[in-house]
Amino acid sequence: xxxxxxxxxxxxxxxxxxxxxxxxxxxxxxxxxxxxxxxxxxxxxxxxxxxxxxxxxxxxxxxxxxxxxxxxxxxxxxxxxxxxxxxxxxxxxxxxxxxxxxxxxxxxxxxxxxxxxxxxxxxxxxxxxxxxxxxxxxxxxxxxxxxxxxxxxxxxxxxxxxxxxxxxxxxxxxxxxxxxxxxxxxxxxxxxxxxxxxxxxxxxxxxxxxxxxxxxxxxxxxxxxxxxxxxxxxxxxxxxxxxxxxxxxxxxxxxxxxxxxxxxxxxxxxxxxxxxxxxxxxxxxxxxxxxxxxxxxxxxxxxxxxxxxxxxxxxxxxxxxxxxxxxxxxxxxxxxxxxxxxxxxxxxxxxxxxxxxxxxxxxxxxxxxxxxxxxxxxxxxxxxxxxxxxxxxxxxxxxxxxxxxxxxxxxxxxxxxxxxxxxxxxxxxxxxxxxxxxxxxxxxxxxxxxxxxxxxxxxxxxxxxxxxxxxxxxxxxxxxxxxxxxxxxxxxxxxxxxxxxxxxxxxxxxxxxxxxxxxxxxxxxxxxxxxxxxxxxxxxxxxxxxxxxxxxxxxxxxxxxxxxxxxxxxxxxxxxxxxxxxxxxxxxxxxxxxxxxxxxxxxxxxxxxxxxxxxxxxxxxxxxxxxxxxxxxxxxxxxxxxxxxxxxxxxxxxxxxxxxxxxxxxxxxxxxxxxxxxxxxxxxxxxxxxxxxxxxxxxxxxxxxxxxxxxxxxxxxxxxxxxxxxxxxxxxxxxxxxxxxxxxxxxxxxxxxxxxxxxxxxxxxxxxxxxxxxxxxxxxxxxxxxxxxxxxxxxxxxxxxxxxxxxxxxxxxxxxxxxxxxxxxxxxxxxxxxxxxxxxxxxxxxxxxxxxxxxxxxxxxxxxxxxxxxxxxxxxxxxxxx
Numbered sequence: 043x044x045x046x047x048x049x050x051x052x053x054x055x056x057x058x059x060x061x062x063x064x065x066x067x068x069x070x071x072x073x074x075x076x077x078x079x080x081x082x083x084x085x086x087x088x089x090x091x092x093x094x095x096x097x098x099x100x101x102x103x104x105x106x107x108x109x110x111x112x113x114x115x116x117x118x119x120x121x122x123x124x125x126x127x128x129x130x131x132x133x134x135x136x137x138x139x140x141x142x143x144x145x146x147x148x149x150x151x152x153x154x155x156x157x158x159x160x161x162x163x164x165x166x167x168x169x170x171x172x173x174x175x176x177x178x179x180x181x182x183x184x185x186x187x188x189x190x191x192x193x194x195x196x197x198x199x200x201x202x203x204x205x206x207x208x209x210x211x212x213x214x215x216x217x218x219x220x221x222x223x224x225x226x227x228x229x230x231x232x233x234x235x236x237x238x239x240x241x242x243x244x245x246x247x248x249x250x251x252x253x254x255x256x257x258x259x260x261x262x263x264x265x266x267x268x269x270x271x272x273x274x275x276x277x278x279x280x281x282x283x284x285x286x287x288x289x290x291x292x293x294x295x296x297x298x299x300x301x302x303x304x305x306x307x308x309x310x311x312x313x314x315x316x317x318x319x320x321x322x323x324x325x326x327x328x329x330x331x332x333x334x335x336x337x338x339x340x341x342x343x344x345x346x347x348x349x350x351x352x353x354x355x356x357x358x359x360x361x362x363x364x365x366x367x368x369x370x371x372x373x374x375x376x377x378x379x380x381x382x383x384x385x386x387x388x389x390x391x392x393x394x395x396x397x398x399x400x401x402x403x404x405x406x407x408x409x410x411x412x413x414x415x416x417x418x419x420x421x422x423x424x425x426x427x428x429x430x431x432x433x434x435x436x437x438x439x440x441x442x443x444x445x446x447x448x449x450x451x452x453x454x455x456x457x458x459x460x461x462x463x464x465x466x467x468x469x470x471x472x473x474x475x476x477x478x479x480x481x482x483x484x485x486x487x488x489x490x491x492x493x494x495x496x497x498x499x500x501x502x503x504x505x506x507x508x509x510x511x512x513x514x515x516x517x518x519x520x521x522x523x524x525x526x527x528x529x530x531x532x533x534x535x536x537x538x539x540x541x542x543x544x545x546x547x548x549x550x551x552x553x554x555x556x557x558x559x560x561x562x563x564x565x566x567x568x569x570x571x572x573x574x575x576x577x578x579x580x581x582x583x584x585x586x587x588x589x590x591x592x593x594x595x596x597x598x599x600x601x602x603x604x605x606x607x608x609x610x611x612x613x614x615x616x617x618x619x620x621x622x623x624x625x626x627x628x629x630x631x632x633x634x635x636x637x638x639x640x641x642x643x644x645x646x647x648x649x650x651x652x653x654x655x656x657x658x659x660x661x662x663x664x665x666x667x668x669x670x671x672x673x674x675x676x677x678x679x680x681x682x683x684x685x686x687x688x689x690x691x692x693x694x695x696x697x698x699x700x701x702x703x704x705x706x707x708x709x710x711x712x713x714x715x716x717x718x719x720x721x722x723x724x725x726x727x728x729x730x731x732x733x734x735x736x737x738x739x740x741x742x743x744x745x746x747x748x749x750x751x752x753x754x755x756x757x758x759x760x761x762x763x764x765x766x767x768x769x770x771x772x773x774x775x776x777x778x779x780x781x782x783x784x785x786x787x788x789x790x791x792x793x794x795x796x797x798x799x800x801x802x803x804x805x806x807x808x809x810x811x812x813x814x815x816x817x818x819x820x821x822x823x824x825x826x827x828x829x830x831x832x833x834x835x836x837x838x839x840x841x842x843x844x845x846x847x848x849x850x851x852x853x854x855x856x857x858x859x860x861x862x863x864x865x866x867x868x869x870x871x872x873x874x875x876x877x878x879x880x881x882x883x884x885x886x887x888x889x890x891x892x893x894x895x896x897x898x899x900x901x902x903x904x905x906x907x908x909x910x911x912x913x914x915x916x917x918x919x920x921x922x923x924x
């Protein structure tokens with residue numbers, strides 16, 4: 043009894059001591075060494091990170107309940123550089139790692155076997171290489187993003203990624219991926235987003251795509267191009283957005299009728315051929331489709347008015363408008379379909395007259411009826427279409443020496459005019475059809491053709507494989523061997539004579555046609571005059587052409603009640619699409635669409651299709667309606683910064699607080715910094731001013747109006763151009779020489795800062811001359827700093843802490859507007875100054891784009907769906923209570 047009691051006592055003691063023992067063991071091996079190593083490798087040190095402070099108290103770091111192990115690190119958009127030490131993979135409890143939109147370089151460490159890791163954001167950095175095992179064993183990985191790391195060495199998507207069965211999103215656009223897309227996608231039951239654009243992937247789509255749950259599939263703009271058919275997509279019933287443009291895909295478009303959620307389909311700039319399936323025009327949620335720069339054939343497609351369609355040229359369609367094709371054209375397109383719509387046919391079978399220079403086709407002397415189809419020795423695969431039977435005037439059908447399979451359609455025996463049918467040296471099978479004696483039918487070299495017939499005859503005939511019953515030469519003629527040979531020779535002579543005659547006839551027709559075409563082009567150019575439609579380029583990046591009918595409906599026919607503002611370009615209207623998305627429509631005046639207006643229209647689209655940033659207004663689409671040019675943007679409900687600074691009383695707005703002004707300034711600085719140095723191409727805005735800074739409901743800012751943007755190939759590289767912009771914001775060296783660099787935007791930003799501080803306009807004609815030019819007056823104020831407090835916008839009435847912050851911004855504004863451009867800071871430095879100042883008045887709602895790495899290429903429906911991804915990340919980042 044005593045022994046039992048003692049044993050019970052010891053067990054009770056151990057149970058009480060176990061939690062303390064566990065805590066002791068955990069505290070003995072924490073993440074402090076790894077975090078100190080990470081701190082030493084980053085420059086500058088992230089705000090709030092110090093070796094003298096416990097790492098669990100560092101900004102943007104979360105730890106578990108023991109305060110010993112890191113569970114989340116969020117250093118998104120913090121301006122850090124440096125490298126990632128290999129010891130990072132020792133953070134055994136790390137679940138969330140966000141390092142996107144910085145300047146990190148060097149090789150990536152391996153994240154192998156970090157089994158707790160769920161979300162990794164590495165995009166928009168300068169990493170140089172990917173280790174072979176960097177994602178091995180990540181059994182809980184849900185989101186991985188490495189897009190826009192243009193310095194990465196070549197790497198391939200690892201097949202061991204199948205261990206990450208919980209994967210929801212894989213973002214690796216513009217990350218130098220090579221090789222093929224591995225056939226592993228049956229291993230991801232939850233995968234919804236796969237983005238692999240702008241890489242060097244080759245080969246075809248993997249079969250494991252079939253039946254997957256992928257909703258957003260981006261494979262566009264591969265360096266050489268993905269190839270092959272896309273039939274596998276038809277079975278991906280969850281698809282919502284498919285970007286395949288700028289590749290080398292070929293063949294026909296499959297039947298997407300089971301893809302009920304598909305709203306955005308980008309097919310342009312490929313090698314697609316064939317007839318567009320009618321089901322494509324009937325997809326219930328389709329909003330946007332691009333088809334240009336392919337070789338589609340058949341009837342011109344008719345989409346619902348709610349669908350924005352870019353067709354490009356229509357040469358390959360039988361008509362340039364909806365309607366049925368000529369019966370012979372429809373028949374030959376059925377023939378092409380059985381062959382898989384080969385490109386050689388798509389390139390020559392255009393228009394609605396098969397007798398007008400169609401390759402392999404010859405017609406009667408009147409040019410009305412097809413009499414000869416000669417497709418021998420073309421390497422065609424596929425099958426022989428029974429549609430040939432519809433060509434009732436067909437005399438010669440030559441299909442020899444291809445790779446045709448399947449049966450010879452029995453219907454072909456009913457062709458009333460057929461004289462020669464030549465299918466030798468293919469891979470045909472099935473029974474041998476019986477043609478009338480007048481038909482020269484040659485079929486030798488098809489080892490499987492008539493095989494069942496020969497086997498059932500018991501082999502008694504002794505005929506060679508591929509011959510018809512009773513003959514040994516592959517011919518259905520019922521003559522002796524000698525007569526048969528004579529017949530073959532005579533047939534060949536007839537074919538040669540006919541062929542020479544056809545060639546001479548075709549050459550004559552080509553000569554006549556070219557002559558008519560030259561005359562037609564002259565007449566057409568005279569009719570067209572100076573039409574500028576040809577000046578519209580093909581714009582890339584997902585923005586869509588929206589029909590004028592949709593915009594009229596959205597803006598209540600451009601009613602006066604929906605006018606948001608007016609300018610030299612025209613009028614901006616508020617609108618609402620059918621699904622509830624609010625838009626702003628810039629409608630350029632007819633007189634503004636001359637050469638200058640056209641250039642600005644093109645420039646705005648060209649820039650906003652290449653740059654995407656949370657502080658640059660998003661272009662949703664554009665419209666060309668006769669001489670009208672319209673641009674469609676996301677709607678910014680709080681208007682412009684200029685309205686809130688200078689018209690707040692008449693518009694009944696609340697005046698902006700210093701907190702709001704500071705955050706707006708930082709937002710603008712980040713947007714311009716992205717334009718200058720962080721985008722794939724560097725741009726100079728040239729018209730930065732409060733009226734081009736738009737505000738959202740939570741008073742966050744976005745830079746707008748990119749009609750004057752210039753490309754800066756080497757960042758600060760000086761570009762010679764004609765003077766453009768707005769007086770009061772133009773840098774002195776620009777007005778003097780006409781030469782523009784990124785520093786002209788820095789100057790204009792300094793002027794905007796002065797307006798934010800003073801509440802006064804850059805140029806104000808209502809005051810005395812010495813006070814009318816803000817920059818000149820402000821410099822005079824700074825000579826005697828005692829006057830500074832008097833120059834601040836009276837509505838601010840700053841306390842001492844706010845005044846200290848304002849003084850720092852005053853100093854920054856002064857530096858941005860110095861006369862020598864080389865002495866002005868770059869926008870990255872401006873962001874580093876404003877960032878800590880705005881941190882004191884940090885918004886209560888974190889920036890979702892910053893914290894969770896959302897790469898928002900917002901083409902209509904994608905903008906509506908993005909909240910789901912944000913919610914997923916937010917759930918993980920939310921602090922837990924233990």
